[in-house]
Amino acid sequence: MTVAKPLPHDAAHLHVTGQARYVDDIPTPAHCLHLVFGLSDIAHGIITEIDLDPVRQAPGVLAVLTADDLPFDNDVSPSAHDEPLLSKGEIFYLGQPIFLVIAESYLAARKAARLGEITYDERPAILTIDDAMAANSRFEDGPRIYAKGDVERAISEAPHQVRGSIEVGGQEHFYLEGQAAVALPQEGGDMIVHSSTQHPTEIQHKVAEAIGQPMHSVRVEVRRMGGGFGGKESQGNALAVACAVAARATGRPCKMRYDRDDDMMVTGKRHDLRINYHVGFDDEGRIAGVDFTHLMRCGWAQDLSLPVADRAMLHADNAYHLPTARVTSHRLKTHTQSATAFRGFGGPQGMVGIERVLDHIAHFLGRDGLEVRRRNFYASGGSISRTIKPHTTHYGMEVTDFILHEMVEALEVSSDYHARRAAVAEWNARNPLLKKGIALTPVKFGISFTLTHLNQAGALVHVYQDGSIHLNHGGTEMGQGLFQKVAQVAADRFGVPLAAVKITATDTGKVPNTSATAASSGSDLNGMAVKIACDEIRDRMARCLAELHQADPAKVVFRDGHVEVGADRLSFAEAAALTYQNRVSLSATGFYKTPKLQWDRIKGYGRPFFYFAYGAAVTEVVIDTLTGENRILRADILHDCGASLNPALDIGQIEGGYVQGAGWLTTEELVWDDKGRLRTHAPSTYKIPACSDRPDIFNVALWDGQNREETIYRSKAVGEPPFMLGISAFLALSDAVAACGADYPALDAPATAERILAAVNRVHA
Amino acid sequence: MTLCINGADYPMPNDPRTTLLDHMREKLNLTGTKKGCDHGQCGACTVLVDGKRVLSCLQLAQTVRGDVTTIEGLSKNDTLHPMQAAFLEHDAYQCGFCTPGQIMSAVACVSEGHAGSDAEIADWMSGNLCRCAAYPQIRAAIASVAQAEAEG
Numbered sequence A: 001m002t003v004a005k006p007l008p009h010d011a012a013h014l015h016v017t018g019q020a021r022y023v024d025d026i027p028t029p030a031h032c033l034h035l036v037f038g039l040s041d042i043a044h045g046i047i048t049e050i051d052l053d054p055v056r057q058a059p060g061v062l063a064v065l066t067a068d069d070l071p072f073d074n075d076v077s078p079s080a081h082d083e084p085l086l087s088k089g090e091i092f093y094l095g096q097p098i099f100l101v102i103a104e105s106y107l108a109a110r111k112a113a114r115l116g117e118i119t120y121d122e123r124p125a126i127l128t129i130d131d132a133m134a135a136n137s138r139f140e141d142g143p144r145i146y147a148k149g150d151v152e153r154a155i156s157e158a159p160h161q162v163r164g165s166i167e168v169g170g171q172e173h174f175y176l177e178g179q180a181a182v183a184l185p186q187e188g189g190d191m192i193v194h195s196s197t198q199h200p201t202e203i204q205h206k207v208a209e210a211i212g213q214p215m216h217s218v219r220v221e222v223r224r225m226g227g228g229f230g231g232k233e234s235q236g237n238a239l240a241v242a243c244a245v246a247a248r249a250t251g252r253p254c255k256m257r258y259d260r261d262d263d264m265m266v267t268g269k270r271h272d273l274r275i276n277y278h279v280g281f282d283d284e285g286r287i288a289g290v291d292f293t294h295l296m297r298c299g300w301a302q303d304l305s306l307p308v309a310d311r312a313m314l315h316a317d318n319a320y321h322l323p324t325a326r327v328t329s330h331r332l333k334t335h336t337q338s339a340t341a342f343r344g345f346g347g348p349q350g351m352v353g354i355e356r357v358l359d360h361i362a363h364f365l366g367r368d369g370l371e372v373r374r375r376n377f378y379a380s381g382g383s384i385s386r387t388i389k390p391h392t393t394h395y396g397m398e399v400t401d402f403i404l405h406e407m408v409e410a411l412e413v414s415s416d417y418h419a420r421r422a423a424v425a426e427w428n429a430r431n432p433l434l435k436k437g438i439a440l441t442p443v444k445f446g447i448s449f450t451l452t453h454l455n456q457a458g459a460l461v462h463v464y465q466d467g468s469i470h471l472n473h474g475g476t477e478m479g480q481g482l483f484q485k486v487a488q489v490a491a492d493r494f495g496v497p498l499a500a501v502k503i504t505a506t507d508t509g510k511v512p513n514t515s516a517t518a519a520s521s522g523s524d525l526n527g528m529a530v531k532i533a534c535d536e537i538r539d540r541m542a543r544c545l546a547e548l549h550q551a552d553p554a555k556v557v558f559r560d561g562h563v564e565v566g567a568d569r570l571s572f573a574e575a576a577a578l579t580y581q582n583r584v585s586l587s588a589t590g591f592y593k594t595p596k597l598q599w600d601r602i603k604g605y606g607r608p609f610f611y612f613a614y615g616a617a618v619t620e621v622v623i624d625t626l627t628g629e630n631r632i633l634r635a636d637i638l639h640d641c642g643a644s645l646n647p648a649l650d651i652g653q654i655e656g657g658y659v660q661g662a663g664w665l666t667t668e669e670l671v672w673d674d675k676g677r678l679r680t681h682a683p684s685t686y687k688i689p690a691c692s693d694r695p696d697i698f699n700v701a702l703w704d705g706q707n708r709e710e711t712i713y714r715s716k717a718v719g720e721p722p723f724m725l726g727i728s729a730f731l732a733l734s735d736a737v738a739a740c741g742a743d744y745p746a747l748d749a750p751a752t753a754e755r756i757l758a759a760v761n762r763v764h765a
Numbered sequence B: 001m002t003l004c005i006n007g008a009d010y011p012m013p014n015d016p017r018t019t020l021l022d023h024m025r026e027k028l029n030l031t032g033t034k035k036g037c038d039h040g041q042c043g044a045c046t047v048l049v050d051g052k053r054v055l056s057c058l059q060l061a062q063t064v065r066g067d068v069t070t071i072e073g074l075s076k077n078d079t080l081h082p083m084q085a086a087f088l089e090h091d092a093y094q095c096g097f098c099t100p101g102q103i104m105s106a107v108a109c110v111s112e113g114h115a116g117s118d119a120e121i122a123d124w125m126s127g128n129l130c131r132c133a134a135y136p137q138i139r140a141a142i143a144s145v146a147q148a149e150a151e152g
Helices: A012-017 A053-057 A106-113 A129-135 A151-157 A200-210 A237-250 A260-266 A305-314 A347-365 A369-376 A404-414 A417-430 A482-494 A522-549 A572-581 A647-666 A721-738 A753-764 B020-027 B082-090 B099-111 B118-124 B135-150
Strands: A033-039 A045-051 A061-065 A097-103 A117-122 A144-148 A160-168 A180-185 A191-195 A218-222 A254-257 A272-281 A287-299 A325-333 A434-447 A456-463 A469-473 A501-503 A557-559 A562-565 A568-571 A587-593 A598-600 A605-607 A611-624 A630-639 A697-702 B002-005 B008-011 B046-049 B052-055
Touching: A012 B082, A012 B099, A033 A106, A033 A237, A033 A260, A045 A097, A053 A061, A061 A106, A061 A237, A097 A106, A097 A237, A129 A287, A129 A325, A144 A305, A151 A272, A151 A287, A160 A347, A180 A237, A191 A200, A191 A237, A200 A218, A200 A237, A237 A254, A272 A347, A287 A305, A287 A347, A305 A325, A305 A347, A347 A369, A347 A434, A347 A647, A347 A721, A369 A404, A369 A434, A404 A417, A404 A434, A404 A611, A404 A630, A417 A434, A417 A611, A434 A721, A456 A522, A469 A482, A469 A522, A482 A501, A482 A522, A522 A562, A522 A572, A522 A587, A562 A572, A568 A572, A611 A647, A611 A721, A630 A647, A630 A721, A647 A697, A647 A721, A647 B135, A721 A753, B002 B020, B046 B099, B052 B099, B082 B099, B082 B135, B099 B135, B118 B135
Parallel strands: A033 A254, A191 A218, A287 A325, A469 A501, A630 A697
Antiparallel strands: A033 A097, A045 A117, A061 A097, A144 A325, A160 A272, A180 A191, A180 A254, A272 A287, A434 A611, A456 A469, A456 A587, A557 A562, A562 A568, A598 A605, A611 A630, B002 B008, B046 B052
């Protein structure tokens, strides 16, 4: 068995010796050209004059392209065709690409890109949520509303009501490897593209449109990314298209890599938002109804904002049964970077809202947050019977696999939650300046793309006559360990050691029409597709060998690198050679589509998710009430990966997800000035967690269980769900601030030292 | 004047403004050292010069005086350096992009004597960002090497 083993990432040896190649490391042919965008300097306006002669005359510059020089489609949008590669005359955000410099070296291109002389007729820019609401600047005609029951009545008739609002900041992906692409022109107008992308098919599609060729003329290859986190789902389109267009125009290979500052100025980030809430509840904190309004800042282009905002609405319940609920979601169009996918895809934003509500309720009632949370949990999956019906979400999906009662109980014990809570209270009573806080928050995250047709995957598997196996599928590797997990599946199906399986780069010429590696679905979808392909070949081999040995094909066994046929035992290589010699194909494709999904995003009703992944975290923090400085002292996590395909990789995802989630809500602050210029565009001003920010005590365990649904080896998706465990860090900070006075802290996110200090002063007053 | 990298001599760049990082990556085919931010803030480009940590994106190639060691030069005759072996053993990366810089920094962290405790390692490795946050494994890998060295 190769599955369920804690094996390291694929290419481990290449990583530690520096041989692992990322796009910028691929040796390029001679005469490769380098590209840099010339960017807009204003947030909104019309270009009235553009003088690019100084750019053209700069040393090393071969050509400069503007929108007028693009012979075919000038668009890099993954959705609404509203995102020109190069501005058509109107500027929609500060940092928008206007012209493309093609030069002999990266440095020459970069220097020349600063020389464009552009005159604008500047227009008022819509920058903030309030600006956008006032101007009714939005995507879609009006807000989307998902509702269940008579929420107004339920709230007004409840014994208690609380109303509030929270601002939640965005997040820069800060993949360590910036966006990059290379285009290599081929004969007859064909194009090969290497791109650091989570979505090779989308790159193929957009490149084909931009060079006026059918998709079959474009082949996109992705071996690995140096981090993606959602930031390479659509944001790589511009670079790949620019490279292809320039390669077509010059007949030479073209490469583009954003400088870090350009990367942060040009590309979209996590959606920031304001959540308004109004909730009615009883004396014990049981929610009768909750009314949420999400005001999401989507930026200038639609990109993936609609499904992101939908997913935020779908996670407005998190782990809690809401008897009545309404979520109103405004998708606001602003003159800023186009907000995009980021790990959790709106889910974290929705979840912060309800966790904030429960925190507020607990504070209002003077009760323990965990007690109030538990009281609102969905019914346990185990308790559902003919007489006890499952609860339904506010979008009409039955929750039948709920395991958080059991998980939270286990975490309470393993983290010593109650004793530590008492110790925190006692410590706070003795310490006037430093205050501690503790919070336990759960996660219930829906698994599947909410755009149902994306829930499909393909694989291509070859067995060669020496018994070695070539594995290919539509998923991309960005550090999450997908390639290794899927290789484990393939090795297991053939009963061979992992070394027999060659993991190969994602390639649109091998597996077509793939979905982005996103929505945590990589191993669920591609693992299944690979299993199907492997089983097809294995069954063919079994039939062939059984016939030769006059045995029952069903009794042919593949294990330990051998094939057992009746009394005979062949090495897998011998079996492969024999199958080949008997003229049986050793190559197969596999195709999988997720079952049971049915979802209407306009009505907000149905079953968008195949299943839910669960987790819970306890975080303890300390704050300095004089400065707002803070530390995470300890984090305890219990997370559900079903029957884990690879516990080591899964624990890495959980730890990394938690730290990244906590970073989002604590130190990672994006600041735009009143001209719409992003002022935090490098790690000097944008603070992601460092080595010393990891909690000193960090206990992570996997819940011992199985997926109730038939997923690959009954495992569960793990990429995104643990990100939201970081919410416990935010609420622990809120708890620490609450220890400073009687008022509710109403902390906004990210809870920077500055915000914590302000909140401390508020509750003191 | 030549540049000694991993025991071999390479030509200096003609342009005095060329950084060591760009020179290695673009002219010398030494792409193991990564460019993360090009501002000296993320640590991905860390190399050793005479055993000391240097951010190669901030170091002009012509100003380098001393022997440069990069990730490509750390293993000898196909035998991994103990730090590389420890990163393998602890699977101390996810996407791997920051790994060459982490390993070079980690080698120096131990030789500087800054790996005495987990907290010390955390502080002295904070110049090397890992967005995947594989920090627990990175810290464990470094601690294991420091401990093995301490035990002689």
